[in-house]
Amino acid sequence: MERIAVIDFETTGISPGADCRATEIAAVLVENGRVVDRYQSLMNAGVRVPAFIEQLTGISTAMLKSAPSAATVMAEVADFVGAAPLVAHNAAFDQKFWDAELARIGRERQQPFACSLLLARRLLPDAPNHKLGTLTRWAGLPATGQAHRALADAEMAANLLGHLHERLASHYGLRQVSHPLLCQLQKVPAAKVDAFLARAAGRA
DNA sequence: TGCCAGGCCCTCTTTAGGGCCTT
Numbered sequence: 001m002e003r004i005a006v007i008d009f010e011t012t013g014i015s016p017g018a019d020c021r022a023t024e025i026a027a028v029l030v031e032n033g034r035v036v037d038r039y040q041s042l043m044n045a046g047v048r049v050p051a052f053i054e055q056l057t058g059i060s061t062a063m064l065k066s067a068p069s070a071a072t073v074m075a076e077v078a079d080f081v082g083a084a085p086l087v088a089h090n091a092a093f094d095q096k097f098w099d100a101e102l103a104r105i106g107r108e109r110q111q112p113f114a115c116s117l118l119l120a121r122r123l124l125p126d127a128p129n130h131k132l133g134t135l136t137r138w139a140g141l142p143a144t145g146q147a148h149r150a151l152a153d154a155e156m157a158a159n160l161l162g163h164l165h166e167r168l169a170s171h172y173g174l175r176q177v178s179h180p181l182l183c184q185l186q187k188v189p190a191a192k193v194d195a196f197l198a199r200a201a202g203r204a
Numbered sequence: 205t206g207c208c209a210g211g212c213c214c215t216c217t218t219t220a221g222g223g224c225c226t227t
Contacts, residue, residue, distance in 0.1 A: 008226095009226090009227080010227070011226090011227050012227075013209095013227060014209060014210090014226070014227055015208085015209045015210080015227095017208095020227090023227090050227095052227095053227065056227070057227075088226090089225085089226075090211095090224095090225050090226040091226095092209095092210070092211060092212085092225090092226080093209090093210090093225075093226035093227075094226075096209085096210090096226095097227095117212090117224090117225065117226080118211095118212075121212085121213080121224095129224080129225090130224075130225075131224090131225070131226090132225090132226090148227080189213095190213085
């Protein structure tokens with residue numbers, strides 16, 4: 001399996017803008033189902049953290065004041081990730097912030113995102129819901145630390161991705177699952193997932 | 205001025221509405 005980067009942002013809100021910025025980023029590099037390297041940093045974008053976000057994440061305005069600048073951190077994490085294809089839980093959210101924060105330093109994403117939320121909806125339809133924490137507990141995956149902190153959530157998503165790979169192997173006989181195949185699978189209508197994966201296994 | 209996310213996915217659908225998921 002190729003090297004994949006699983007990322008997670010903590011932010012001050014739901015959609016990037018002048019008042020809504022990233023506060024923390026983590027990236028974990030996964031090879032052959034194992035985490036081989038990690039990056040995590042708070043980042044100071046010069047914004048205040050709303051009270052309810054501080055309550056959710058434990059990240060305060062005071063903590064950000066002593067953190068490196070968002071520009072420094074984004075340059076570091078983009079170099080850390082390199083050309084590895086990306087995965088995030090509800091990737092539409094992290095992709096918006098990844099692209100917006102990179103644009104602020106004049107850089108542009110080159111690689112595609114896959115979404116562990118869309119994949120879990122297709123491969124784990126019996127889960128009570130598809131929140132990252134629920135899936136982690138439901139699948140019996142290890143605790144990774146304080147939820148709603150970037151590294152703990154990125155490692156949870158990496159573990160979930162490993163669980164999805166095991167599911168593809170055990171139920172569909174797919175032992176080599178590429179990132180492009182994941183990107184295709186996350187768009188397949190739920191009713192056609194079995195047929196799609198049967199065809200993929202036939203080609204493999 | 206007033207607004208303030210948005211794509212996915214199901215259904216009591218398709219001339220639409222609302223819950224899910226991320227912070």
